[in-house]
Amino acid sequence: MAAAPGVRFPVFGLVRLLGLASATAIIVWAVHFRGGMAFSSETDKLLIFNVHPVLMLIGLVVLNGEALLAYKTVPGTKKLKKLVHLALQFLAMLLSLIGLWTVWKFHNEREIDHLYTLHSWLGLSCIIFFSLQWATGFYTFWYPGGSRSGRASLLPWHVFFGLFLYVLAIATSVSGLLEKSIFMQSTKMIGRFSTEALFMNSLGMLLLLLGALVILAVVSPGAGKIDTYRGSSE
Numbered sequence: 001m002a003a004a005p006g007v008r009f010p011v012f013g014l015v016r017l018l019g020l021a022s023a024t025a026i027i028v029w030a031v032h033f034r035g036g037m038a039f040s041s042e043t044d045k046l047l048i049f050n051v052h053p054v055l056m057l058i059g060l061v062v063l064n065g066e067a068l069l070a071y072k073t074v075p076g077t078k079k080l081k082k083l084v085h086l087a088l089q090f091l092a093m094l095l096s097l098i099g100l101w102t103v104w105k106f107h108n109e110r111e112i113d114h115l116y117t118l119h120s121w122l123g124l125s126c127i128i129f130f131s132l133q134w135a136t137g138f139y140t141f142w143y144p145g146g147s148r149s150g151r152a153s154l155l156p157w158h159v160f161f162g163l164f165l166y167v168l169a170i171a172t173s174v175s176g177l178l179e180k181s182i183f184m185q186s187t188k189m190i191g192r193f194s195t196e197a198l199f200m201n202s203l204g205m206l207l208l209l210l211g212a213l214v215i216l217a218v219v220s221p222g223a224g225k226i227d228t229y230r231g232s233s234e
């Protein structure tokens with residue numbers, strides 16, 4: 001198999017910068033363009049919906065991306081790196097469950113069907129498998145912890161599914177942005193070339209770039225210490 005590409009630029013700094021930019025952009029979209037967020041509202045149910053993209057994107061894309069890189073970015077012992085990895089993923093899972101609850105509540109209060117779009121199918125799969133991945137990882141690598149050989153055989157699958165679910169989170173977020181933009185265009189809430197539509201398209205492109213850099217930082221032997229991913233099941 002061909003070697004993974006070597007990285008000669010500050011990929012971790014760039015990932016952090018693009019992650020912060022994406023988080024800021026989705027908050028600006030919800031607050032500035034869509035009028036804000038609320039967990040409950042009698043007058044404007046869309047405020048409840050607006051919480052959904054913000055929590056999903058910050059949780060499953062931004063925090064998840066940082067968590068994937070924790071073994072290469074966090075200084076200190078292997079145990080500390082592992083703790084940061086699992087704590088960030090836990091936070092991501094928590095935010096995604098709250099984000100799912102808000103969109104579910106919005107659909108209930110507006111009497112909209114559940115799970116009728118491809119986005120919702122991708123999203124539900126993402127949340128279910130992300131939670132399973134977290135629980136399996138916690139049980140095997142943290143507490144109570146599997147046997148040495150059990151951990152060694154699970155690790156490559158854990159890494160593979162972790163990356164796969166990260167790509168799925170990016171794809172789901174991009175499909176959510178696309179779907180919301182098309183919904184709003186078809187009901188004449190926004191124009192095709194309105195600032196908001198272009199802003200949403202740009203955010204989708206930003207997520208694509210962020211995803212590429214996170215994957216590059218994970219697979220590249222030049223970026224950080226490779227032994228934590230390749231040679232050990234600790």
Ligand code: HEM
Nearest residue numbers: 053056104107114115117120123124169172173176177180
């Ligand atoms: C990884 C991130 C995301 C996940 C896991 C996810 C998951 C979901 C799920 C499971 C539903 C179905 C709720 C129901 O049927 O009651 C849903 C609905 C929705 N989501 Fe997301 N979502 C994500 C990100 C986003 C983003 C960034 C947007 C952008 C605006 C978005 C827009 C929507 C919209 C418009 C709906 C309602 C229509 C539909 O059911 O497809 N989502 N999402």
